[in-house]
Amino acid sequence: MKLMKSAALAAAFGFVAMGASAETLKIGFIDPLSGPFGPSGDAAMKHWMYAAEQVNKAGGINGAEVEIIAYDNKVNPKESLIQFQKAIDRGVRIIAQGNGSSVASALIDAVDKHNKRNPGDEVIYLNFAAVDPSFTNDRCSFYHFRFDSHAEMKMNAVTDWIAARPEIKKVYVIGQDYSFGQANAKAADAMIKAKRPDIEIVGNELHPMGKVKDFTPYIQKIMQAEADAVITGNWGADMVLLIKAAIASGHEVPYLTFYGGSLGAATAIGKDGVGQLYQISEVNTNLETTPEQNALIDGYEAAYHDSYYYHRVFNAMTMLDEAAEKAGTNNVVEIAKQLEGATLDTGYGTITMRAEDHQILQPLFMSVFSDNVTRGVEGLPLGWTSGDADRIEADATAMPTSCKMERPE
Amino acid sequence: MNNPIAQSVANLAPTGGQKFRQRVLPLIILAIIVVAIPFFGPSRTVYALLSVMGINIVFALSYNMLLGRGGLLSFGHAVYFGLGGYAAMHAMRAIEYADGGFWAGFPVFGLPIIGFAGGALAGAIIGWPSCRRAGTPFAMISLGVAELIAAAGFMFNSIFGGEEGISGDRMNGPELFGLSMGPVSDVYWFIAFWLVVGVGGMYAFTRTPLGKMSEATRDNPERVEFVGYDPQRVRYLVFIFAGAFAGMAGGMAAVYFEIFTPEAVSLLPSGFVLLMAYIGGIAYFAGPVIGAIVLTYMQSMLSDFTEAWLLYLGLLFMLIVMYAPRGLAGIIFGVTGSFSNGTFSEMIGKWLQQLAGAFLAFLGLIVLIEVSVNWSNGFGEVFEPFGLHLTFANPLTWVLIVVPLALGILILRRANRETEEVLA
Incomplete structure (x- = not known):
């Protein structure tokens, strides 16, 4: 009886899952969405969704619409690896994660192994908050990009x-x-x-x-x-x-x-x-900046009734967009090659994705x-x-x- | 001269056919199912989910050796899963960096054996003081040990690898059965093999004298002492075996995930295995298997549909504890059992009523929870099942909450009252 309930539940909610359109660039957002760390992951997800909205308004990435697919990893490294497999199944080739260096460590490893075992079907990983210095030092990977300054x-x-x-x-x-x-x-x-x-x-x-x-x-x-x-x-x-x-x-x-x-x-x-x-x-919202940046903050806070915090998410999205346009393709290896050494003028100064270790340099x-x-x-x-x-x-x-x-x- | 008393007693021992049906057939069916699955061409998600289910089934069954079979409530079973897993993980690294010697010839496929040994060793050491008492003292000691190991996990970096744990690469060492262990489909065969070995082993354990004495010690330790057994020793031995099988599940997890973090020895997985065993039904051997399947699915898939999945898990646990203490397996075997004893036709009406009532009540609850969750998120996302736009401002929402909920509870009460009348 209880088993049927959960089956019915799953069936009922199956209708909520969104179908993907043909021309989409999927970004798998793997972060906690439930439990004690749920609010942190939730806030980050809103930033990613708003960033995607902005890119889509401007015509998407190489004409493809950006879709953020959120996966709840419960800040658990093992669970993150299951969600990673699910994301690959749905055609995600770009993943984003931030909360928890333990999860980031597991994902860097998993991405590297996946790329080694599945040549031609690579995945890149945009890290927006895990700050263990080793990720851009002795454990650095070509497929990992860190958009936050490390500890x-x-x-x-x-x-x-x-x-x-x-x-x-x-x-x-x-x-x-x-x-x-x-x-x-x-x-x-x-x-x-x-x-x-x-x-x-x-x-x-x-x-x-x-x-x-x-x-x-x-x-x-x-x-x-x-x-x-x-x-x-x-x-x-x-x-x-x-x-x-x-x-x-x-x-x-x-x-x-x-x-x-x-x-x-x-x-x-x-x-x-x-x-x-x-x-x-890397930001506080009262810094003097360009009108565009102020409009972005206003827009975000109006849309989600939440404080603008993860500025680096917008940096990551914009740099991804520019790298893809420069590469002329949405193939992630080509994007990764363009991301290396890329610079971006933001409302708070110029930032650089250092080529030698894929670490962002930002004021x-x-x-x-x-x-x-x-x-x-x-x-x-x-x-x-x-x-x-x-x-x-x-x-x-x-x-x-x-x-x-x-x-x- | 025949003993007249012995003559008048019918032979109650199961016949050969019964033995086969009850003891061997389920295992063969399990083996056939796991072998058949890859022929349907599962996706990565399905492979991942099935592999984790396999790991969790072995883990939950090992836990039930304590809780269901031994009557020992442990709050720290993940300690043995974790320590076994860490042992296997270190062995995997030894294989990776081996330069000749024992480890160079050890296949990754065999790592669950290392996990088994690691779990048994941990069980033997930790079980020595903690198995002296059963009941509440045992539960409290297990909780203390779990806290101790979880704290140590963040302190001894050379063993546990700190917050980020230790990781290895399973594609090393000699290959067994032509499996490179790289793709998930290869690892599936590895998990399937050890799943069958683990389930078979733990079932065989219940048939051993020690397994039987474990049940006797659970039911009445004094009598066990009277017939000449030492309950402490029985508990201790069972504890070691439970730890060993948990360690084996840990070894399977080490190979599947290729990473182990201190989170694996913490209280969270210890609580989760308790939920798996209890929701599945601790009175049945198959109970934890069902619990592991259902809960693994809920954990990894339900969170795609709703962020309130933990709430549903909690509700499910509460309902099981309150209304179906024999778990999901109890419900299933209740239905199948009624076929054989002929009460099916009497009971079916009541069951259908209960099912309808529970379904309606749950429907109302789902609407309430989902609308609330979306509302509390506060960024204008709305629960839209079947194209309906449900917000708290919409009167239809309240209709959909109150009507099914009230109707469901009414039906459930009626069904239960009828049962009471029948019993009275």
Whole structure:
């Protein structure tokens, strides 16, 4: 009886699945759409859908309509591989993924193996948020393109920003105890020592991931160490709770985060975080920019009632479009060849897809959470803003790479 | 002189034909099905889905050795799946980088054996302290162990590979049966082979004295002690075997996915295997098989149609626990059993009523859930089944929610009341 129910359910919903038209370029979006990370994946999906809409309005890619097909991977590497097979079955030859370096690692591997085992039927992978540096270093692949600055580049930008501020004498580093947090801790330490040997790193701490409910003891330690600035790569609840504990303890120094602007954080932290919470990212919506870019942000926020966050998704779509038009074909290997070394003038400066490792070089901005903004986030009168001194140029974010790219003939 | 009592008792032992029908035939049918499937030319999706189902069937059956057959509720069975899988994964890497020696001659096809050994070893070590008690203490210890291993998974990078896990390439080492192991169709044969071996092995286990004693220990440990067995030891041995078969499923997964991440030893897959076994029906050997098939399908395919698939999974679990504690297998065998004992014609009316009621109630619920999900997304997407445009502002939506739901519940209540009257 229950079995029949699920069968009936599947049949009933079969009608909702959309049929594809003949001339389409399918992009398989593989990210979490349900469960605890569902909102992150959902927000990214909306950006991809809007980007596709914009391209389709302008005549598509080489005349083909772009279709985004979303696959729910539940942030599970194994499940992602099943969804990857499903995507290939539906004619997807371009996949996009971002949330979770574990998934990205599995997909890079899967794409490489697929391409090796199925010559002539290649797949390329547009990574818009997984920031493990190894993906464009020793694990680099010709078929993988990263449109976000990786963790070390971001840490490089954060430490550049600190180095330019003589009033900062003591820095505290805190992060989650797993590969990403550990790598960050090491990078912060090495970079600060190289750039400003006079700065004292008064603490470098790792806490259990997703287990700490009250960060007050950590904040007390940071306060006792008399830190002038705190660096954290924390994301999700660990980031929000850390900042809230700092606010509650009256610890008013800059908290330099990677993910302070992620979805829901502004609402959770509220106006007490103003002037204290910083974020390193490729955009904030209050930057001075071209009217076209402003129109894009307005259009997106009007269409989806959601904050414009994944600027890099639009970069990825535009670069894909231009590379395909230049190649004159929608064959993904030809597109990949054109994407190598491609540049794009965006509303915030020129960005480059570095040919040697397929890593994007883009300007980064150290933005501060503010209540004096023209464009708020999440429907609040609060948002992100930055001055001229907070801009780190694209060239300055570049890091050396150990990538030895194997290219197809 | 014959014993008069023994003479008057009919021989209850199954005949040779019955033994064949009940014990060997289902396995042969399973083997025929898995062999026949590739002749229908399945797509990659179908191959992927079937392979994962095969892995999950072995995993769920191994879990049921504990829960259904041994009466041991474990919240950490994925630990053995994961550790076995990791053992196989490391072996796969050893094959890849082998320079002569043992591993150079070891076929990837045989990796589930490594997984089996790894799972058995993990079961032997972890089971030693945890099998001293049954019931709630056992469940709590299993939960603690699961947390422990899951935390260790992120700490010992050389074993677990950190967040990104470890990966290998299955296209190495000597080939068996002419399978290169590259394309999914090759891997399907690998999964099919080990599925049949695993299911056969676990079924054979239920027929061994240890398997029988495991059921006896579940039902009454005191009596087991009385007849001279040590229940602790029985539990421990069963636990090792359950771990070993879970490890074998892990070995199959290592070859299929070519990657293992610490997520595999976490609480999530431990919970999922419990759901598979319970929804399928823990009282039947075939129950977890059905549960694994249904839940694997739901996990990988239902999410294409609705992002609320987890909600449906939760609802299904609740309904099974409340109204069909013998699981999907209980429902199926209830129907087929009524053919043989002749109650089919009496029961069919009630079943059809229940089916209609449940179908209607579910229809209303689906409309409610889907319209809500689309509404809460807030970007103007609307649930449009059969070309209908359903929003909360549309009165038709409420009609479609309330009428089937009310009608369904009414029919269900009536059907149940009739049963009670019959019983009274």
